[in-house]
Amino acid sequence: xxxEDARGRRAVIVADYLVNPGSAFYxxxxxRPGPVLDVLVEDGWGMMKPPPHILGESVGQPAASTMAGDxxxxxxxxxxxxxxxxxGLPQGGVWLDLFEQAxxxxxxxxxxxxxxxxxxxDATGTADGVRAALAAASRAVAEx
Amino acid sequence: MPESSRRVAYVAHCLVNQNAKVSEFAxxxxxxxxxxxRLRANGYEIQQLPCPEMSYLGVVRWWQSRExxxxxxxxxxxxxxxxxxxxxxxxxxxxxxxxxxIGLDGSPSSGVRLTSTKASWGGRPEGxxxxxxxxxxGMGVWMTELKNEFESxxxxxxxxxxxxxxxxxxxxxxxMDEMDGFLAAQKEPA
Numbered sequence: 491x492x493x494e495d496a497r498g499r500r501a502v503i504v505a506d507y508l509v510n511p512g513s514a515f516y517x518x519x520x521x522r523p524g525p526v527l528d529v530l531v532e533d534g535w536g537m538m539k540p541p542p543h544i545l546g547e548s549v550g551q552p553a554a555s556t557m558a559g560d561x562x563x564x565x566x567x568x569x570x571x572x573x574x575x576x577x578g579l580p581q582g583g584v585w586l587d588l589f590e591q592a593x594x595x596x597x598x599x600x601x602x603x604x605x606x607x608x609x610x611x612d613a614t615g616t617a618d619g620v621r622a623a624l625a626a627a628s629r630a631v632a633e634x
Numbered sequence: 635m636p637e638s639s640r641r642v643a644y645v646a647h648c649l650v651n652q653n654a655k656v657s658e659f660a661x662x663x664x665x666x667x668x669x670x671x672r673l674r675a676n677g678y679e680i681q682q683l684p685c686p687e688m689s690y691l692g693v694v695r696w697w698q699s700r701e702x703x704x705x706x707x708x709x710x711x712x713x714x715x716x717x718x719x720x721x722x723x724x725x726x727x728x729x730x731x732x733x734x735x736i737g738l739d740g741s742p743s744s745g746v747r748l749t750s751t752k753a754s755w756g757g758r759p760e761g762x763x764x765x766x767x768x769x770x771x772g773m774g775v776w777m778t779e780l781k782n783e784f785e786s787x788x789x790x791x792x793x794x795x796x797x798x799x800x801x802x803x804x805x806x807x808x809x810m811d812e813m814d815g816f817l818a819a820q821k822e823p824a
Binding site for chain 1: 653667679685692717721729
């Protein structure tokens with residue numbers, strides 16, 4: 491029997507850059523995201539974080555395949571799963587193409603993608619903006 | 635960034651995603667905040683290990699002991715996941731990162747210093763209701779296979795510890811006090 495516990499029943503597949511923007515791997519990226527990790531922690535999101543997008547597809551493909559499988563199982567059991575990508579980074583910084591392929595192979599739709607901008611041109615540089623982007627993606631999951 | 639300051643922690647999947655826990659074992663909504671606060675305060679980047687239990691049996695799996703997970707099929711699954719993890723760790727090592735692993739002590743899969751045991755479990759899952767499994771010193775199946783993958787490549791298994799969130803007597807404050815010492819320690823010179 492499934493018994494309730496403290497889990498929030500919502501998870502986000504999140505770009506490594508949004509969790510580790512200060513990494514040495516990202517020295518060439520000029521923009522910095524808003525407080526994404528703070529929002530995820532404070533708002534009770536579970537993270538599914540692939541490795542850094544600068545690594546090769548030999549790393550990204552198996553990670554995307556495993557995470558897509560997990561996501562499909564969550565969605566089957568009525569959890570909310572969304573993707574949080576970065577505008578301006580290749581494949582959103584989260585191997586969106588590999589995730590599309592992985593979900594297609596599983597016969598499942600890709601979860602909604604929320605996007606964070608790094609250039610300050612919209613509200614996603616703020617906590618409220620990140621929350622709004624995630625809320626919009628979550629609504630799309632609920633309506634699917 | 636000075637190379638000596640590069641640090642990365644590979645953490646058990648559920649430490650940043652409590653949704654992956656087997657039913658009744660999630661202690662918070664999503665991220666284990668006290669751990670992430672400490673990782674950030676000590677300058678660690680965060681990498682997430684996959685959860686082999688989740689990808690093998692899904693989110694509505696039964697409670698299981700280490701003995702039940704210790705099968706050739708599950709070990710094969712863990713080895714497959716371990717290859718990608720070690721590929722990624724190797725890149726961090728090449729870039730002079732101090733790599734640590736933080737597992738989930740008490741877990742049949744992700745335990746580093748402590749795992750679960752109940753050799754009598756099998757069949758109708760009533761044993762879990764009548765008291766759960768016991769805890770014993772040792773690594774879970776996933777951590778064992780991850781360690782094996784490092785060693786098969788001639789790489790040292792990184793400095794590792796576990797947070798005993800799957801132990802019956804878990805105490806977050808005591809565990810975080812211990813974590814402070816672990817995170818502050820430096821890699822031993824090669």
